[in-house]
Amino acid sequence: MMVFSKALPHDIGSLNDVEVVQVLRKGDEALHFTRGPLEVGATVTQTVNWERRFDHMQQHSGQHLLSAVLEKEYNLPTTSWWLGADECHVELDAVKVADDVITAAEARCNDLIRQGLAVKVKFLKMGDPDLDEAHTRGLPKDCMATIRVICIEGVDENMCCGTHVANLSQLQAIKLLGAEPGKKGKTNLRFVVGNRVTWLLQRMLERERALTALLKNEPNKHEELVQKMQKNLKITNKNLQNVLSELAQVEIDKVKNTKPKYLFLFKKEATPEFNRAVCKGLEGEGLFMFLASEEPDRPKEGQIIIQGPEEHCNALGQQITELLKGKGAFKNGKFQGKAGDMGGINKCKKLIEEYFNKV
Ligand SMILES: [Zn+2]
Structure with a gap:
């Protein structure tokens, strides 16, 4: 329904209580598009959204x-x-x-x-x-x-x-x-x-x-405080990287000394770098390895690595990725990707444990 008006486009609320959805200028007239019908020839009252x-x-x-x-x-x-x-x-x-x-x-x-x-x-x-x-x-x-x-x-x-x-x-x-x-x-x-x-x-x-x-401080201190926090966070992250890299070495040494049948390593707070470092350190051991961590801001999701002899990867890989809703594929005998649901991690642990009890 269209009626003519000299009023301006964007601030007309309604015509006879019928909502105006759009107004277009045509020559020196404005075309009003309303949500509902208006009677042809009717006199209308225009309401401006003041x-x-x-x-x-x-x-x-x-x-x-x-x-x-x-x-x-x-x-x-x-x-x-x-x-x-x-x-x-x-x-x-x-x-x-x-x-x-x-x-x-x-x-x-x-x-x-x-x-x-x-x-x-x-x-x-x-x-x-x-x-x-x-x-x-x-x-x-x-x-x-x-x-x-x-x-x-x-x-x-x-x-x-x-x-x-x-x-x-x-x-x-x-x-x-x-x-x-x-x-x-x-x-x-x-x-x-x-x-x-x-x-x-x-x-x-x-x-x-x-x-x-x-920040528990007055506005003129905000900038200084945020800068300080960012600097501290950088130092803390660097320290954490150092500790994790030392911890990775401890894990590697432990496996090399105890020679287990397989490695299942799930540390919620581990970084992808930590998991990669452990894998790299144990590459020559011919060991089946499963490593996982949680995403810090989305604990339901995580990162996983599956690596090791082909027969074990073939036997376990698909079941593990299904349990954890893994996204990714095996490439050169290694699976590295995201897990959509870490809720299946205990089932995963049991699956690997039972498999290696049999072989
Ligand atoms: Zn003007």
Whole structure:
């Protein structure tokens, strides 16, 4: 069902309580697509999602202001802009935007917001000399008869069909979030305006509060503390590697001295390096070996190695990989791969034990 409206696309909640799912512009009319039917010829009441509308008004009017300041005062023209769910960006025709430009442009925009300059709309006919003053990124071909121009008092004139605030004080504040490389030598300058500044600050405060509780120290110590923890973790990991490599040697020596029929080695906390080191150290022994470890973050899953004389591998390999839901294949007499379910490990132990009791 379609009805015509001058209203803008993305913030119409419903028509006669029927949900609007999409709005497309066609010429100077907007096509509304609704979830349910509407009676042909009926007069409809349109409900605007005001929270969303006002948010879009703030972000979009803020973009007019930011683009005007960047172009007029810093020679940085805007080639497009993007309104995201959490933040927005303007795409600037420049490879890089210096940090001091970002700081100064933000201060300038906030200064103009404090002045509460009027934002007015005027309608001009094609060919009106006033249009020479107005800025555009190109008009759609099907929308040329009456041109709508948005004027920020003394700052900017811009052809636009969007929704805008009535004066700059309604923007409250603008915060520039940083510049990133964009497409083909352009730069994306990220920003939020108005209520989004408050929402963003609130989310940051919640994250900061969570970190303060975890790190048990004030926010200005967070960076230092995390760096310290990362450094300590690196040292601990290195120490663990050394201990595991010594332990691997102990296991190897034990097998060489006791000469068992087979090796079953399951250490939950073993690393794949540990298991490989044990295998390598015992390669020449002609011994059937089964080694397994658990994934540290997914204890149900693990890593397994099966290696040894072909007759034993043939007799046990398939049953073991089935019990542990192993993913992988025997290659050059060796199975090395992931186990999808370590729950079968005790059955596996029993299977190997019984097999070697018989042979
Ligand atoms: Zn606009």
